[in-house]
Amino acid sequence: EADIYQTPRYLVIGTGKKITLECSQTMGHDKMYWYQQDPGMELHLIHYSYGVNSTEKGDLSSESTVSRIRTEHFPLTLESARPSHTSQYLCASESSYTEAFFGQGTRLTVV
Amino acid sequence: AQSVSQHNHHVILSEAASLELGCNYSYGGTVNLFWYVQYPGQHLQLLLKYFSGDPLVKGIKGFEAEFIKSKFSFNLRKPSVQWSDTAEYFCAVDEAGGSYIPTFGRGTSLIVHP
Numbered sequence: 001e002a003d004i005y006q007t008p009r010y011l012v013i014g015t016g017k018k019i020t021l022e023c024s025q026t027m028g029h030d031k032m033y034w035y036q037q038d039p040g041m042e043l044h045l046i047h048y049s050y051g052v053n054s055t056e057k058g059d060l061s062s063e064s065t066v067s068r069i070r071t072e073h074f075p076l077t078l079e080s081a082r083p084s085h086t087s088q089y090l091c092a093s094e095s096s097y098t099e100a101f102f103g104q105g106t107r108l109t110v111v
Numbered sequence: 112a113q114s115v116s117q118h119n120h121h122v123i124l125s126e127a128a129s130l131e132l133g134c135n136y137s138y139g140g141t142v143n144l145f146w147y148v149q150y151p152g153q154h155l156q157l158l159l160k161y162f163s164g165d166p167l168v169k170g171i172k173g174f175e176a177e178f179i180k181s182k183f184s185f186n187l188r189k190p191s192v193q194w195s196d197t198a199e200y201f202c203a204v205d206e207a208g209g210s211y212i213p214t215f216g217r218g219t220s221l222i223v224h225p
Contacts, residue, residue: 033212033213035215040218040220042201042215042216042218043201043215090155092155099147100213102147102154103154104153104154105154
């Protein structure tokens, strides 16, 4: 059982609201990622981090931001949610010598 | 940029049929290779991985994959599928050495009819 947790699992929110998706891991992994996944589609990397105080944007343009103040915590924030942000967001972590471990995901709907 | 191609987007099989899902990648250096599975309503989890050594890799639930370096391929196989194998399957690649970010293929949706 992987020790990586995402909250909330499901979120329905109105346009313009600020939201933060939480992701925490207890494995001490240095690398953490956020992916966006639409049904039947590939995973698109939106943010990643190599460690504390390291954050980078991924391949998919995103209006979200992330922070990495602690090794175990990698939250993603949307300052002003829009319907185009409706998707599933997957958080993952890995060390240099393992595979990626994924959380359960957050399914976000912006109305 | 590195890319991963999965050629079969939707596969429908009957129980006991054999399965082969194709995966090709574009990176020319030394790679780590993975197959992940996502069962309905569950999180993505590792099915098998190749870091080095024997190019034929055995995974959970009777799955195996073969790394063919000359073809940049890492195809997934199972000789006899079961209804419980119904899931999404994702191939992923990252650079050996740990500095690269995993790149995922589009995924293959497998439906197995009882």
